[in-house]
Amino acid sequence: xRTEILAAIVVAAxxxxxxxxxxxxxxxLGRRAYLANCIACHNQDPAKEGTLGPAIAGSSLxxxxxxxxxxxxxxxxxxxxxxxxxxxQPFLKNDVPALAAYLESVPPK
Numbered sequence: 001x002r003t004e005i006l007a008a009i010v011v012a013a014x015x016x017x018x019x020x021x022x023x024x025x026x027x028x029l030g031r032r033a034y035l036a037n038c039i040a041c042h043n044q045d046p047a048k049e050g051t052l053g054p055a056i057a058g059s060s061l062x063x064x065x066x067x068x069x070x071x072x073x074x075x076x077x078x079x080x081x082x083x084x085x086x087x088x089q090p091f092l093k094n095d096v097p098a099l100a101a102y103l104e105s106v107p108p109k
Contacts, residue, residue: 030102033095041086046102047109054080057106064100068092 024032034046042050047057062074071088073079092099 026098026101027105028102030095030098030100030105033092033099034102037089037092037095038099046106052083052085055108056103058108059100059103061097061100061104064103065096068096068099 034042035044038046038053038056039050041052042054042056045057046059047055049055060074063077066072066074066077067086068089069092071084071086
């Protein structure tokens with residue numbers, strides 16, 4: 001019994017999913033924000049098309065900031081789709097840099 005408890009403590013302490021967000025790097029924090037907020041429309045794999053949203057792997061900080069904060073595109077950007085379904089999501093303001101770090105870390109297919 002004692003060994004089982006010790007093993008459970010060791011597993012919980014070393015589990016990457018159990019780490020506090022402050023322990024994770026920007027791309028990991030962005031991945032967590034993406035999974036919590038974006039996969040309702042975009043694919044769980046940002047390199048693939050979603051149910052409503054396009055593949056967004058490789059998206060730049062400028063694009064993520066414009067889309068998330070203002071539901072706009074940065075100057076000169078050509079949208080993948082012309083539907084304009086994505087609303088602004090200003091509640092994600094603090095997550096924008098991490099979301100961009102994550103999306104930039106995923107190679108487009």
